[in-house]
Amino acid sequence: MTRSTGNPPKRGAPHDELARQLRRPLERLRRHSGASLAFAGRVVSDTQQPAPEATIELSYFDGDVVGPLRGVRLDYGHGLGGRVLDRRRATALHDYIESPLITHTYDAIIRAERLYSMVAAPIIVGRKHIGVLYAAKRFRHDQLDLALDAVADEARAVEQQLTVSDVLGVLHDDAEERELSAWRTRVQDSHARLRSLADSVGDESLRLQMLEIAAELAGQAPVEPVAVRLTAREQDVLSLLGVGLSNPAIAQRLGIGLYTVKGHVKSLMGKLDAATRFEAVVNARRIRLIP
16 A cells, blocks of 8 residues: 555556566666656557557556546657657656657546656567557656666666566466576676676686686577677676666776766667667577676
8 A cells, every 4th residue: 555545556467577577677767767657567569669659558657547547548659658759768757747759648637647748658569569668756856867767677677577578478387487587687797797797807717717607608609600799898798788887887987088988888789780779689599608
């Protein structure tokens, strides 16, 4: 129960894969951004690509819903959700009602929900629009950089988890999936830590052995040669992307600048033919560059 209204926490359907992947990100997002309400919508469409008839159905919530927001369907291209899907990047609005950046089709709903400042980020997997993640405050807040970073990071994390779930399919029950996921996480983290340690070793022979072990963790290379050549630093960045670290965390782990990390990520996306950082991770795993 929530303290202010006595309402139960707002969640999606229990057997909905997107709802399952959103539960903890929504909790973290509301806590870290100081939002009054964190919520998400699923893109609903009969086609694989966004189209004028596609809608965003608001179904997943963490916090008190005091107005008619639950279950609302937003037309694609309208409001904040439509903008972030169209531009494929996170956006912040200090004052939703007065913002010139969006259409105001849903102002009545936003007023009824008593929302004021809002940030949102798209959830995109394999170039397909999956949904939109939001954090909103019921008062004006001019410093939204922290909330914007938080919603973007959580959206990217959801993308990665959805991609992994799609690859794994439904072959495992919940217990098996948790065990497999924990094992994969340990392997990925070991791979990234081993590469980082190799950079600090002065003995060249030992360094090469450590890199060889890291390559074995990633799996044997395909028989057919792969036309992707990464620098050592790009490989380090890719390994840390693979365990879900944000750009600032990668910069701190490797002891390099944030803009340097962003440059490496951009280069990786180009070399791996990826539209997003997490698509780059998936493509890299497919050709065994990382575990």
